[in-house]
Amino acid sequence: ASQDEVSAVFEMPLAEALRLGRYHPLDIHRRGNDHRVWLSWYQHYFVWGMTAGIIRELALQIGARP
Numbered sequence: 001a002s003q004d005e006v007s008a009v010f011e012m013p014l015a016e017a018l019r020l021g022r023y024h025p026l027d028i029h030r031r032g033n034d035h036r037v038w039l040s041w042y043q044h045y046f047v048w049g050m051t052a053g054i055i056r057e058l059a060l061q062i063g064a065r066p
Helices: 049-061
Strands: 024-030 033-042 045-048
Touching: 033 049, 045 049
Parallel strands: none
Antiparallel strands: 024 033, 033 045
């Protein structure tokens, strides 16, 4: 993991990672464009951006529940 982009590496139970209700949207306006960024917390860890978006999309693809 790149130290420039990752502050910690940790484990989260798969069932918890795939729970859609744990992801919260944050809409931002940057460089003239609107973007939605996904945020989540697990214990004292903050998961956001592409990492949260990829896991959330996986949960949607496999039909995970809220």
